[in-house]
Amino acid sequence: MTYFSTPPLDERFIEQVFQSSLEALRATREQVFGIAEAARDELNRLLLLLDQVQEETNQCIALVEDLERKTREARSKLAAINRDFASYTETEIREAYAVAERRMVELGAAREREKALRQRRDDLERQVKHVRQVVAKADHVVSQVGIALDFLSGNVDTLAERVQGIKFQAAIASQVIRAQEEERRRVARDIHDGPAQLLANMALRVELLERMAGRDPEQLHRELRGMQDAIKSSLRDLRRVIFNLRPMALDDLGLVPTLRGYLDMMREQFGLETELTVLGRERRLTPTAEIALFRIAQEAVHNAHRHSRCRRVKVRVEFGAQGVHLSVVDDGIGFDPKRLPEKVVDRERGFGLLHMRERARLLQGEFRVMSEPGKGTTVSVRVPWSMAEADASGEGTTDDPRAADGGAAASDGQGELNADVDHGAHRR
Ligand SMILES: Nc1ncnc2c1ncn2[C@@H]1O[C@H](COP(=O)(O)OP(=O)(O)OP(=O)(O)O)[C@@H](O)[C@H]1O
Ligand SMILES: [Mg+2]
Incomplete structure (x- = not known):
């Protein structure tokens, strides 16, 4: 057999990898920026040099032109001497030859220098072009890396959030399994301590009654009365266990009557003052929506009873234009939702709010807990009709649940109750 195991997600490790990639x-x-800067310096140096060389080339060209003119003059002089040799002294003739020869040599040297300067200028121009390209490329890379960096750094948070979200879902899943086990344990204990004990007890008492029969009718009568009471109380226990497992009224009658029954039971059993208000046209919802909304209300009322020391709990169900809105408001001590422990893993208690939120999320609902110490608590969930509407296959009503209703705009003033504080600890 092959076992598959998923390695644990370590968001710190992923973030480290991400951060070191960002560092790299x-x-x-920085390096490419350095290269671009160096290339820019080199470009400036080359441009300066090019200016100088260009200046020298211009001067050299002017010199060559001047020397060409002078050489032409010296040659004309020699031609004149040759035409009229007798009119010139020997010194004049020698001088004229010497000048012509010097001019030729000077011109040759100047031309060589001009050629060399032109070559140097062309070389420099090529280098300038190349270095300009390097600067442009480096600048481009710097800006591209900049864009990538901006994009990636912007995504670090999102990544960490996503990993946390996945871990959160995984924690919820494992918690759901634990909660199931816990529930089974509780049901087993309730049946064991209640009805099962009673049945065992009954068996003994019936044996006793058998022996007593005909001997002491008075005693027999009392015993039977006692047994009757015990059976009734055990029946109540059994009904409570069954109700907690799955309120049958929910399937038969729907959300509102079941809630009413539950609130009545809380009043009878614990003396909790409760009030149920229904707004809009009451109708059946999908079984999933009905059980989810019922469980959310049940947990919220249970929390109010257990934690808030409230005098009264108001439950409101509004069949509105957009969807169903359920709220549970207590006037108890309140609490700061932001101060609930962050970690869901390895927690023994404190899953009620998480489960409510998860149930609402599965219905694409909006879940809010508004509370402040000393100012009571409001739990509110809105489920859109797209997720709550009973279809035409017999699940609840076939009426159009989106029909306008007069109660949609009504309010019981719960908004005044508290500052609008989200259940921060569970917001991911
Ligand atoms: N209506 C309320 N009034 C005051 N405090 C509340 C109320 N609802 C919740 N709290 C506080 O929020 C905490 C978390 O509630 P939650 O339902 O998640 O867990 P729990 O009731 O402690 O345990 P569990 O629901 O898992 O049995 C509670 O322990 C309590 O301190
Ligand atoms: Mg709870």
């Missing part, structure tokens, strides 16, 4: 990218950007 930042270092790369």
